Amino acid sequence: MKSQKSYDRTSNRKxxxxxxxxxxxxxxxxxxxxxxxxxxxxxxxxxxxxxFLYPYEKLELFKSYRGQHSIDWFKCIGCELCAKVCPNECIxxxxxxxxxxxxxxxxxxxxxxxxxxxxxxxxxxVGHCLFCxxxxxxxxxxxxxxxxxxxxxxYTREDLFYHSDELKKPDELSDRKQVLYNRQGDEPILDVxxxxxxxxxxxxxPTGCISMTNGPNLRKDKPIPxxxxxxxxxxxxxxxxxxCPANCLHMxxxxxxxxxxxxxxxxxxxxxxxxxxxxxxxxxLKMSVSTPKTDSVKTPPPPTA
Amino acid sequence: xxxxxxxxxxxxxxxxIAGFESDxxxxxxxxxxxxxxxxxxxxxxxxxxxxxxxLNWARRNSLWPLHWGIMCCSIEMAATSDPRYDVERLxxxxxxxxxxxxxxxxxxPISYKLRPTVMRLYDQMPDPKWVIAMGExxxxxxxxxxxxSIVKGSYTxxxxxxxxxxxxxxxxxxxxxxxxxxxxxxxxxxxxxxxxKGRKVSAFKGHxxxxxxxxxxxxxxxxx
Numbered sequence: 001m002k003s004q005k006s007y008d009r010t011s012n013r014k015x016x017x018x019x020x021x022x023x024x025x026x027x028x029x030x031x032x033x034x035x036x037x038x039x040x041x042x043x044x045x046x047x048x049x050x051x052f053l054y055p056y057e058k059l060e061l062f063k064s065y066r067g068q069h070s071i072d073w074f075k076c077i078g079c080e081l082c083a084k085v086c087p088n089e090c091i092x093x094x095x096x097x098x099x100x101x102x103x104x105x106x107x108x109x110x111x112x113x114x115x116x117x118x119x120x121x122x123x124x125x126v127g128h129c130l131f132c133x134x135x136x137x138x139x140x141x142x143x144x145x146x147x148x149x150x151x152x153x154x155y156t157r158e159d160l161f162y163h164s165d166e167l168k169k170p171d172e173l174s175d176r177k178q179v180l181y182n183r184q185g186d187e188p189i190l191d192v193x194x195x196x197x198x199x200x201x202x203x204x205x206p207t208g209c210i211s212m213t214n215g216p217n218l219r220k221d222k223p224i225p226x227x228x229x230x231x232x233x234x235x236x237x238x239x240x241x242x243x244c245p246a247n248c249l250h251m252x253x254x255x256x257x258x259x260x261x262x263x264x265x266x267x268x269x270x271x272x273x274x275x276x277x278x279x280x281x282x283x284x285l286k287m288s289v290s291t292p293k294t295d296s297v298k299t300p301p302p303p304t305a
Numbered sequence: 306x307x308x309x310x311x312x313x314x315x316x317x318x319x320x321x322i323a324g325f326e327s328d329x330x331x332x333x334x335x336x337x338x339x340x341x342x343x344x345x346x347x348x349x350x351x352x353x354x355x356x357x358x359x360l361n362w363a364r365r366n367s368l369w370p371l372h373w374g375i376m377c378c379s380i381e382m383a384a385t386s387d388p389r390y391d392v393e394r395l396x397x398x399x400x401x402x403x404x405x406x407x408x409x410x411x412x413x414p415i416s417y418k419l420r421p422t423v424m425r426l427y428d429q430m431p432d433p434k435w436v437i438a439m440g441e442x443x444x445x446x447x448x449x450x451x452x453x454s455i456v457k458g459s460y461t462x463x464x465x466x467x468x469x470x471x472x473x474x475x476x477x478x479x480x481x482x483x484x485x486x487x488x489x490x491x492x493x494x495x496x497x498x499x500x501x502k503g504r505k506v507s508a509f510k511g512h513x514x515x516x517x518x519x520x521x522x523x524x525x526x527x528x529x
Contacts, residue, residue, distance in 0.1 A: 051390075051394075088441075088450065126470045128445050130472050132472075150478045153468065154467075154468055155468070160470055166502070
């Protein structure tokens with residue numbers, strides 16, 4: 001809405017554009033009339049003001065917003081998968097000594113912790129956190145949740161480090177439902193000849209999916225014990241791989257528990273159920289000791305070539 | 306005649322401040338402005354409890370940050386001043402020169418190349434000044450925590466008062482940070498302010514005490 005006369009440079013006299021004072025005043029007046037409580041119903045184009053008054057009224061954030069962390073201590077099994085997945089490496093695990101009849105001591109935990117009567121729970125350096133939500137996404141027990149609280153400003157850097165008991169979810173809010181799901185997709189595979197049978201993986205496994213059996217190799221005329229994995233329970237937390245002193249374990253993608261949801265789309269646009277690819281992969285495996293279950297797979301197609 | 310000459314010279318000296326060289330200007334300021342404030346009636350008037358309270362009220366209700374964007378958090382800085390989250394209600398008006406500012410709002414990773422600029426901006430600001438570290442990149446380097454070119458935290462360069470975690474921080478969170486800063490200025494007379502966890506820390510601007518070989522903000526027990 002620029003006036004034509006202001007750009008007329010034919011005359012020598014300096015001209016100010018028309019309406020520099022009056023027009024803005026008029027527009028602000030219009031807005032005030034449009035947004036005042038009673039008059040706005042009578043005036044055409046009347047509406048509520050856009051501004052929300054922050055400290056007095058708070059905006060309701062959407063449910064998937066990731067603010068302050070909170071951890072369900074009943075569900076967490078201390079598998080340290082979140083710390084491995086974190087891109088900023090800002091999650092630290094703290095060991096806490098517990099009493100004998102504590103409700104946080106559950107059966108699904110590592111045998112080492114049962115002996116020592118301790119639990120491992122995560123602590124977060126919030127000043128370093130990226131709020132990407134990978135920890136909550138990969139958590140095999142759904143223990144990680146994010147609150148909608150975004151006001152985390154503080155006066156010091158040290159106070160942004162939240163210890164494990166400060167991030168604890170209140171006991172009343174947890175539903176105590178035990179879930180175990182492998183969201184990583186990888187599972188440990190054993191090299192039998194390298195295994196020395198030290199049982200450390202058995203002690204460290206947080207789900208108790210490892211059972212020791214007699215292996216094919218002998219030491220002093222006695223069979224060396226090797227771990228046998230129950231892949232239906234395994235969550236792929238890599239705790240056994242980290243602990244292994246002989247580097248005889250490695251992670252590899254074997255199968256999914258239910259593959260009905262997953263599709264494989266190639267560049268031509270043909271879609272295949274991922275289920276069809278699984279049996280091919282299983283037959284190609286040579287390193288695995290115990291083959292995974294293939295009961296859920298329906299009528300595998302004949303392998304090509 | 307001589308008295309008249311002196312008077313004219315004095316008049317000229319006052320009127321031609323802009324024409325002074327820098328050394329002469331500093332001398333003039335020390336003689337005519339700083340001296341009456343440091344000793345004399347003006348000093349007593351300012352030290353008065355009522356005047357100090359008024360000055361404190363004025364400071365905490367007009368926090369003018371520098372309009373300076375480093376990286377992506379500056380988009381949120383812009384969003385706070387839009388009509389939806391109208392931050393000018395709280396007296397936060399963005400200024401484009403450090404000489405009119407009270408708050409240095411750092412929003413983004415400070416590279417080693419940018420560090421002298423940050424220090425210079427901090428030095429250019431007039432004295433009651435505060436620093437807000439916004440976002441995790443400024444607080445501790447964030448995703449660039451192991452980078453060769455990023456400063457590991459703004460508090461290693463200049464004393465920082467408020468830390469706002471988030472990636473990026475929401476406009477509400479930034480407004481909450483400004484409100485917290487005003488709270489800190491309010492409790493300057495008390496000497497300490499309590500954090501979210503309930504720990505008591507110093508309320509003076511950029512005050513960092515040294516205990517056990519580490520630089521912390523904790524208040525010594527004598528001051529409490």
